[in-house]
Amino acid sequence: MTISFSRPSRIDALTTAVRGSVITPGDTRYETAAAAWNLAWTHRPAAVVVPADEDDVVVTLAYARQLGLSVAVQTTGHGVVVPADEQSILMVMSAFDGVRIDPAARTATMGGGVTWRPVLAAAQEHGLAPLLGSAPHVGAVGYTVGGGTGWLARHYGLAVDSVRSLRVVLADGRVVVATAESSPELFWGLCGAGGGTLGVIVEMTVALAPVDEVYAGNLFYPVDAALDVFDRFRTRTADAPTELTSAFNITAFPPLDIVPEPLRGQTFAIFRGCHSGDLAEGKAMVDEWRRWRSPLLDTFGVLPFARCAEISQDPVDPLPAATSGRWLHEAGTNVGEAMIDAVVGDQPPSPVLFAELRHAGGAISTPNPHVSFDARTGAYVLELVGLIMSPEADVELEQRFGHTWERLAENLATLPGYLNFTEGQERHALARHAFAAGTRDRLARLKQDVDPSGIFRHGIGL
Numbered sequence: 001m002t003i004s005f006s007r008p009s010r011i012d013a014l015t016t017a018v019r020g021s022v023i024t025p026g027d028t029r030y031e032t033a034a035a036a037w038n039l040a041w042t043h044r045p046a047a048v049v050v051p052a053d054e055d056d057v058v059v060t061l062a063y064a065r066q067l068g069l070s071v072a073v074q075t076t077g078h079g080v081v082v083p084a085d086e087q088s089i090l091m092v093m094s095a096f097d098g099v100r101i102d103p104a105a106r107t108a109t110m111g112g113g114v115t116w117r118p119v120l121a122a123a124q125e126h127g128l129a130p131l132l133g134s135a136p137h138v139g140a141v142g143y144t145v146g147g148g149t150g151w152l153a154r155h156y157g158l159a160v161d162s163v164r165s166l167r168v169v170l171a172d173g174r175v176v177v178a179t180a181e182s183s184p185e186l187f188w189g190l191c192g193a194g195g196g197t198l199g200v201i202v203e204m205t206v207a208l209a210p211v212d213e214v215y216a217g218n219l220f221y222p223v224d225a226a227l228d229v230f231d232r233f234r235t236r237t238a239d240a241p242t243e244l245t246s247a248f249n250i251t252a253f254p255p256l257d258i259v260p261e262p263l264r265g266q267t268f269a270i271f272r273g274c275h276s277g278d279l280a281e282g283k284a285m286v287d288e289w290r291r292w293r294s295p296l297l298d299t300f301g302v303l304p305f306a307r308c309a310e311i312s313q314d315p316v317d318p319l320p321a322a323t324s325g326r327w328l329h330e331a332g333t334n335v336g337e338a339m340i341d342a343v344v345g346d347q348p349p350s351p352v353l354f355a356e357l358r359h360a361g362g363a364i365s366t367p368n369p370h371v372s373f374d375a376r377t378g379a380y381v382l383e384l385v386g387l388i389m390s391p392e393a394d395v396e397l398e399q400r401f402g403h404t405w406e407r408l409a410e411n412l413a414t415l416p417g418y419l420n421f422t423e424g425q426e427r428h429a430l431a432r433h434a435f436a437a438g439t440r441d442r443l444a445r446l447k448q449d450v451d452p453s454g455i456f457r458h459g460i461g462l
């Protein structure tokens with residue numbers, strides 16, 4: 001396809017050339033079209049393009065090349081890295097919303113703009129499950145190519161290891177179907193370098209796990225008992241079966257209407273998890289916790305995996321938030337103390353909403369030479385999440401995050417960077433600590449090969 005765009009009529013020409021929408025500043029739809037789920041980020045692109053199909057993606061890239069614009073790709077805006085500016089186009093993938101399940105092959109094929117929600121619903125009709133994270137409203141592609149650790153991770157692995165093929169439009173307009181066998185280098189790079197860096201993924205096929213019901217939920221304990229709950233969690237994880245993926249969490253639920261009443265405005269130490277093996281074994285493990293100490297609130301029980309969002313109950317509506325996360329090689333009592341201090345200690349109220357230490361290991365650590373995702377040997381992953389309700393909260397959050405990581409320097413894994421649990425400049429920069437030196441060099445060569453002029457400059461730094 002050869003298209004020529006000249007500067008004077010450039011937007012008109014693009015509007016005529018694509019079947020989807022082209023929305024520019026001044027258009028009443030612009031603010032909504034350019035919005036990210038995370039309200040802390042603002043895109044200000046020269047145009048928002050909502051491609052209707054793969055040809056539209058090819059045409060938009062040709063346009064960007066000719067006019068020297070960069071292209072930022074967005075499914076939901078949960079994980080903005082470098083926001084789109086006036087020298088860029090924001091490509092919103094919402095029209096790529098198809099989902100097909102192949103029950104015999106146990107795979108799901110989905111468009112590059114779907115969230116996990118419809119994939120989970122369709123897969124569950126066949127007793128199958130994708131390796132989604134805690135929130136089904138997160139984009140499937142962005143989550144997966146950044147690693148993807150969810151409630152089935154210790155049992156079935158990271159989402160990035162479940163990828164079977166990626167259909168991608170490269171900066172020069174070529175459409176490539178990358179698998180571990182065909183275009184293995186591109187497949188390797190895409191599976192780990194995160195989205196928005198090497199190309200536009202228009203379709204992804206992943207393997208599904210045979211999961212229909214799980215034993216899952218939360219035990220809420222008083223915040224005063226946080227260190228005891230933490231100590232029990234870390235000692236119990238030492239010999240936990242891989243069927244159990246669990247976490248210690250301390251949350252200061254804000255006094256907002258979106259928080260259900262028994263939790264609103266309260267702070268709890270929480271043991272949460274999902275047992276995806278024998279349900280009776282899962283219950284027996286949680287019964288031991290119940291016998292150890294009666295929780296204030298107990299939501300554990302048999303859960304159809306279709307309802308797995310109930311485990312974490314992440315907020316669904318857009319919010320101004322910040323996230324920072326690292327892999328830890330071990331979790332001594334100092335980790336529990338740092339988590340408590342981040343959320344409730346030192347001069348409260350803290351803008352840190354929660355700190356969650358997820359047990360890793362199991363299938364997460366299985367090496368996979370077909371993907372570039374490297375940071376998988378940590379025994380735990382710690383995530384800090386805060387709400388940015390004011391500019392002061394933003395500064396304070398950054399300080400608390402930084403202070404926590406300094407305090408935990410001894411606990412950090414060899415490769416501490418977990419790109420999915422960071423955003424913005426931090427995700428961009430943390431790439432240095434998410435890959436081994438050899439992987440980084442190989443990714444940099446691949447980037448030079450497939451995107452020499454840096455059209456995709458809104459992902460991580462390679």
Ligand SMILES: Cc1cc2nc3c(=O)[nH]c(=O)nc-3n(C[C@H](O)[C@H](O)[C@H](O)COP(=O)(O)OP(=O)(O)OC[C@H]3O[C@@H](n4cnc5c(N)ncnc54)[C@H](O)[C@@H]3O)c2cc1C
Pocket residue numbers: 072073074075076077078079080081093112113132133134135137138139140141142143144146147148149150194195196197199200201202314315420421458459460
């Ligand atoms: C409430 C919540 C819960 C979460 N839970 C987990 C969890 O349990 N485990 C976990 O690992 N992570 C989790 N995350 C992090 C999440 O996986 C990352 O933020 C991820 O990057 C979000 O992807 P997205 O497509 O929704 O966001 P976006 O901001 O739209 O995209 C993220 C990145 O992927 C790129 N991208 C998106 N679509 C495409 C595409 N089709 N082609 C090429 N590039 C693309 C974007 O350019 C961007 O660089 C959570 C995030 C939130 C907000």
